[in-house]
Amino acid sequence: MSDRGARIPRVLAIDAGGTMTDTFIVDEHGSFVVGKAQTTPEDESVGFMASARDALGQWDSTPEDGFPAIVSGIYSGTAMLNRLLQRQGLRVGCIVNAGHEDYLRLERGIQTYLGSSYSDRLHLATHFHNEPLVPRERMKGVRGRIDVFGDEVLPLRDEDVRVAARELLDEGVQGIVVSLLFSYRNSSHEQRVAAILEEEKKSSGVNGSVPVFLSSELYPMRRDLPRLNSTLIEAYAAEPSRTTLKAVRDITKKGGAKFELRVMSAHGGTVSIETAELGRTLVSGPIGGVVGGQALAERMGLRNVLCTDIGGTSFDIALITDGRFEITQTPDIARFVLNMPLVKIDSIGAGTGSFVRVNPNSNRPELGPDSAGSRIGVSWPPGGLETVSVTDLNLVLGRLNPDYFLGGDVDLDVELARDAIDRQLAGPLGLSVADAAAGVIELFEQTLKNEAVGQILGKGYSPTDYTLLCYGGGGPLHVAGYTDGVRYREVLVPAWAAGFSAFGCACADFDYRYDQTVDLPLLPSFGEVERAGIGTMITSAWLGLQDRVAAEFAKSTIERERIRFTHAVRMQYYGQLNDIEFISPHAALEGRAQVDDLIAAFEEAYAKMYASSARSPEFGYLVTHVIVHGTVDVEKPALPQMPEQPGTPPLKARRPVHWGRASDGEFVETDIFQLEEIRAGNSIEGPAIVEHSATTFAVPPGRSASLDCHHIFHLTDSSEA
């Protein structure tokens, strides 16, 4: 290893999970280390420092020595999500339209089954309502209505607002959320409510100490329950998180850091911890990987990438098409429908920890939807599990090393797994233990394969158009299986697959994104003047959002000149409900010709996303949202760049492994390698297994893998190689 001080850390990314905090530190050459420590929920800065110390320790450095050199620091964590799940947020009051005080009780009905497995979505008896974040008595209605055009139908009744304000302030609320219908179109009623709230706060003596959150300012997008939920989460869960983040920032400053700590946001960029919309950092974990995938695509010149991530409980898929990931506008998270742009990730409940059972009624094998989670499987007695997991199957097949699970920290008992598989699967299916285990894994991988291929086909593309990228702790073990027989352009497995999400966070731009619902039609009947007029309206909406972006950057003392703006819209065929997002060819739409360019860009994007049979230009178009991204340059990790040395890595061991059909249903002697011993340029011929404390990479017979100069494995069919 290098001498003390020889490494200069430049980028720091922290992923504070529920149990472990990972720290990812990159030096100026793109080399990196990953540190780990227990998460400390009561004060996350403690776990963070321990994790950073662990990471820097690997370079014989310390936070005190290393922090001053760091230019970029990104935080992502689950604290806010946990606060929401455990209902440990602030005491909030809401002001909504009179008659709609039951929003959080009704929760549209849909929130009674969100997040359930398919069979439970059908299984009515399992549906249940969430405990509201705000009890009914703190939901206050005020009379007055704005309609879909933004016109006032009924005036706001000031008296209602005053009564609501007094009652809420008397109740000692810590924040007041205001979300009125169609405020994204016309915010005057919300503004008026805010003004009255200020007056009432003054007269009640809580001058300024009760923050007010307006949905029209924070999430000015159509859909009332998601908008209310998003704004509410801001007040309920995000504000307390700001305190946590400030503690982490302060401790970095104390360590001599000169960088400004940023947070990973749902839209795939990073934002300051001072941002108004901190709620957008609610989910960040799975996003990191996709952002990393986009970074990899950019640095390696890949056009289309299919990102696949296998964790213990789920298989996450995201598409990067033409170098960009997709954004979904109304995601659901933790049984809440939300109105915030989120990197589009599709997830199925199949992971390495998924339980495997034979349905006693039909005698057919079933995977999940529940999983062993951190309890691994029956092979780990302390977990106390009785049901076989996918991990158990891998163990009996020799694909996982019982003595080197998590680097040997956890002892697994293969015999326990074998017995359980015999009783629970092999017996009922009439197969041997090995055939049952290999068969169910094949089924598992087939499920993942269907899902991955389905995503691409659904867009009207073919797998040959995409490079498949595999990461996550469980990915490398199954990637050969779920890509078997599919002609992807290439299959890539970064050597640091287990830490890829943290890498991705470090790759994220410093980027604010603002969305606004506008609903501007471009109908076939429109003449030149009308089209140009719509162009002007879009342009002025962009300008408004640009100002908001600039205001956010100003909190980090960044001048407007340094901001690179991107202008995008969401647009749909008129009358359809499915809008898609794309970047406008022009930063301002001046005149009919530029509006026509926008339409052409939509048609192009639409054809990329869906089969061309779905095109309906005869309906005309509707620009539903305008979007502005503002980005400033920050230092990001480069890809590792190693000299390539052809050859074969040193053998760590050999053991019999069952490769299913690939080894004709037999156990075959298989080469085992240690990941750290493999040099750039080395190749491995399957059957082979590459072990690492955090992941296992399986290369079946007939496949081979070579490690490139960026420390990324290329998995190929041996015949091609």
Add this chain to the structure above:
Amino acid sequence: MATLDSTRRTPGQHGGIGWDGRTLLSMLEESESLFAQTGHYAGLRELEMMRSDPIGYEKLFSRLRGGLVSARSTALNISASPIVRELGELCFALYTPEGDSLALSTGIIVHVHTMSDAIKWMVRHRYEENPGIRPGDVFANNDPTIGDVHNADVQTFVPIFWEDELIAWAGGVTHVLDIGASTPGGVPVGPTMRYEDGIDLPCMKIGEHDELAPWHLERCRKRTRASAYYMLDERTRLAGCHMIRDAVERVLAEEGTRRFKVFSREVIEEGRRSFKARIREMTIPGRYRSPAVFDAEFSDKEQLPARARRDIVMHSPFEVRIGGDGTYELDYEGCSAWGWHSMNCTPSGMQGAIWVMFTQTLICNDKINDGAYFAIKTNFPEGTISNLGEAEGSTAIAWAFLQPSFTGFPRTISRALQARGFIEEILAAYSVSGNVQQGGGIDQYGSSSAIMNFEVSAQGMGAKYVLDGTDYCAAMFNPEGDMGDVEMWELISPFVYLSRRVKASSGGPGRHRGGSSFESLFMVNKTPFWELQNIGTGRVLSSAGLFGGYPGATAYIHNIHGADLTERALRGEAYPVADGDFEHPALMEIEGDSREYKNDGMTLLSPFANGDLYLSVMKGGAGLGDPLLRPVADVHRDVSEGHLLPRFAESIYGVGDRDAHRRRRLERARPTRDWVASERERILAQDLARPIKEMYAESMRLSPRWAAEYRGFWDLPEDFDFDVLTPTVTVARAQPGRTDPDDAADAFLAASEPVASTPSPGGGRLDRETLEALLDERLSRREVKEIQSGYKDADRFEKWISVLQDRVAYDDPIVLPAGEGLNIVRRRSDGQLVHRCDCGHDFCAHNRNWKMDAVVHVRESEEAILEVYPKMAGPDPTLQHLREYFCPSCARQLEVEALPPGYPVVHEFLPDVEGFYRGWLGREVPA
């Protein structure tokens, strides 16, 4: 084009286009005859592929099903119509050449079998020869008498060929927003005859070479309102079918046709076996009855043609017989006649309802296919509302009958589940969705438009055994309920929502209350012309309670034309935005030119102007168990949370003095047999409301069996009939005959022959302690959900009996639970099997109706009904009364019936106790 075609070989030119050169018709006939001969689908006694290659079998299933699911999710993005895009009213399926479904996507599973009927119809009518079935062809169907629920469900079919052989069919269905009926909407209220049901596509070839024919597109464009939505849905279905075809072709290329064919057969036979095994695992062989009624007030509807202007009460007998081998048999003998309204059903629609119900309860998984269809039997007698046959009635809102009628489903299944001890699955009846607001006219953008407000898909659900019913949650027709965002509805409809609020006392009372519902108030906005209509329930209760719980409330309409609400608002005054309390409707404060305020389940299209108010009151689910057993604290919480109007805490739940309540029950009640004797006089005197007499007359004239048992129960003369006209029934008088109900019960039991079956392997591990914790409601909601979602424990019945036995004061062995607080017990003193209350009171023999030996209190006056339901929420006593059956000793309320006067006491559960023990459990009935 003709020359192009002639250059290649047309499939079917040399022999049939089906498998191995056979005709589709010969394939269908052979399949049917093999099933008839062997009882197995395609005559398959062995599932060879599944046995020898279980993994390969499952992989094939997973690939095919994956193709259907991704076709659906991609197609969803193409569709425009809000009900498809927002509410997922879309489904795809894959069929064998003769029309049996192999697998289904997610979505409206109601269509598991309807599209099958349509394909079979084409096969039977030799479409192979004329108009021909070729690669690239596109067919459409929406004819309910062929295979559909109502015209608004439009189906598209695409044949999947492989080397000149028709290997399978892809089918897709969407529920369209408007089908061009005589009144707007996806469930139009107005039609009274089929000529008014809108576009009809009776298995038409609508395209070739993968393209839709111009005539079809033009016809649909001109014949539907909001045709842009219709056209996009058309495109959606076709694109989805093509994606399925691509997916199947990939499978065929890789796996070969032979394997695919073997799989096709086995997966359906396996579906049939699994279904029967599930029935044996979860239920009890026996006869179950759960009749329901539904009403429509048409006599005052001047817009209707004269023939249709009559008030009707529809009778759904809902008898289920679970056979000894696990066959589920649904019998509508005694059902009302079809009529000149739009609520008529076809067998295909009835099948749809069966699948909707099963997939929400006993078989909620992704493996459902037509195999399950082969494990059930049905009797929907022709000429009834359940099967209008060739009659010319309309089927536009078949759901209006299906929904109330199938409230019998959860009730009957729940009796079986209670007997078996699967208490986590027990549900009282759902609420019948309503008020379904639909309308059309010129929208706020100046375009011709039609809308149907689907917020009705999130209603109050039935009470559970261990939990209250889920409030505002789902709908009978779609468990994935979603009322939609207000801003999305206002985007497509010319109105503003003034409220959407929880409605107190909408759910049925009980030990566990039914789920509450909500009400919405709309104000019409920015339209030059708009009309509205609604479907709800009016004057009778349809979601019956269970085990002593009450039905969910009915609803009412309250609309104000020329309302002064806006003027009040402009003056800065306070004004109501909802009706709120049933008994003190706040909107009475609003003045206007005219007001519609009444119980009316069916309003017809009438104009609404800007500023007019339209109230939509939704309905709550049924209650479960004796309300006096509801913890007082829960009752107080219901009041404070707005689920219960305060005065009912005392009048229903007796929070003040429950013993006094029980004493009062016994004072007011009288022996059932006494009541039966007096009610008999009333029937003989024909002293019933006219719609009720017509309802009985229709049932009796259509079904000699039902008539005979009706006369037998009431001890009426052999030739008794009601003196009313039944214009849609072909016979003028009911056939004479009389059957004693006890003889009918004995005959049923004598014929019931449970076959020995391998005991269910279960797979679940719920232990006795957890079962008790579940029963005592000490588990968290998440823990209950885990039990609901997991496999069932094989020995649940033994544990359940043992838990119950520990909790009763008597020592005689419990043989079979027969309801909450009621068991069939082996009385050691004389060796008889008797119905016994938990207090120790014995009613009668196990094969007799215990209610006949109970005491009953019949609520048949408005005053008596007002003790349970608020004004506007209870039934019209001339059409329906409430019969509360109590134990004569302890006054426990064991069951509540909500039926028309003159209806026989329902023998709800006639279990085949001996058959269950000897056949399914493989042991003798405890001595």
